[in-house]
Amino acid sequence: PWMSDPRTRRVLDALARDGIGVRFVGGCVRDALLGKDVVDIDLAIDHPPEAAMRALTAAHLKVIPTGIKHGTITAVSGGRPYEITTLRRDVETDGRHAIVAFTDDWRADAARRDFTFNAMFCDASGDLWDFFSGRDDLVAGRVRFVGDAATRIDEDVLRTLRFFRFHAWYGRAPFDADGFAACRAAAGKLRSLSAERVRKELLKLLAADDPAATIEAMAAIGLFSHWLPEHGGTDLLRRVVANERAVSVADGLRRLAAIIGPAGDATMIGKRLRLSTQESLRLTVMLSAEPVIDVGHGAAAVRRQVYQLGNALYVDRLMRASDAGLPAWMQAYRLATTWTAPELPVSGGDVLKAGVPAGRRVGALVAALEGWWIDRDFAPDRAACLAELRRRIEAGEGA
Ligand code: ATP
Ligand code: MG
Structure with missing residues (x-):
């Protein structure tokens, strides 16, 4: 067909x-x-x-x-x-x-x-x-080299990563012994590869249904020692995979973040693997030390974080959250993928019009008003925000 x-x-x-x-x-x-x-x-x-x-x-x-x-x-x-x-x-x-x-x-x-x-x-x-x-x-479900594995890897050492990539996607049998041994022997040669080729294989590998066991086998024979020495185990990866499964999206970059240990420096990794600016930003947010999202605080808390991080980055963070309470987690996911954050209904121009001279006080008042508006779950409309603004100006806030 x-x-x-x-x-x-x-x-x-x-x-x-x-x-x-x-x-x-x-x-x-x-x-x-x-x-x-x-x-x-x-x-x-x-x-x-x-x-x-x-x-x-x-x-x-x-x-x-x-x-x-x-x-x-x-x-x-x-x-x-x-x-x-x-x-x-x-x-x-x-x-x-x-x-x-x-x-x-x-x-x-x-x-x-x-x-x-x-x-x-x-x-x-x-x-x-x-x-x-x-x-x-x-x-x-057997990944087998055409011809002699060691010779084929000598010709192109990227084939080590491809061996594991295809194993993660299609493997159901144990590793082919010759292929595995040849990959182990070539682990020290991966440094000669280009970052682009490595990144492509790594992200594809990570996007497999359940790549954790394959990742562990690779780590055990030193395949990450040059390109991802920050590799820190697969516990978080397993949790991210389970959470993604509940909502059916596999995301290689998110999974990459999940196998990087707590000391991983997103900027350095982004440079080494030639990630795009956008991808590096995602990695930074996913690796940042701030606590991962706690889904136990209800819809308003979710909306606040979606507003602050943006929908996509919130979902990245959410994926790392514990799946202890799946219903609450699912609810947070649904909210984050369907809710569009509103725009603050007032701006610096409104503050100037209300008689505040240009200067630092303008920004301070807008920021304070934004906090007030978020605390009220984005409910106050423009009229209500303007009234609150006037009240704050009269009270001398930020002056
Ligand atoms: P997919 O596109 O679904 O990831 P694919 O098999 O099409 O899988 P590609 O990386 O697009 O994988 O490569 C296409 C084909 O080219 C492969 O099936 C393989 O036959 C050949 N090929 C690609 N890279 C190599 C390599 N490094 N060494 C030998 N053959 C390769
Ligand atoms: Mg292809």
């Missing part, structure tokens, strides 16, 4: 019309075999990217040369992106950069991929090309 989506057919037909061999690859093949919803569709082709560009353009599809030098273009069909990559084979490798060439050999391309279940192709009629028994491994 996902294969016969008309948007997908348009892309496949455009390529096939020009004699280009095309197959599905990667995540979509995996998810389809597991009966999961397919979201991202990646395609592999046996012609150079320029040939695919021509074929797609002739069929009036939008094409973006996303990484054309490396053989990747993106077609857009009905608003949906399709990443299309030309088959590659290894020519040689110097340990960090593989030198590759385009090929029309499906097996050679599969052999370059990391895990057996990531090396399967499937064509438009549903036929599966499974060169390394990936389907069996997938069904058994």
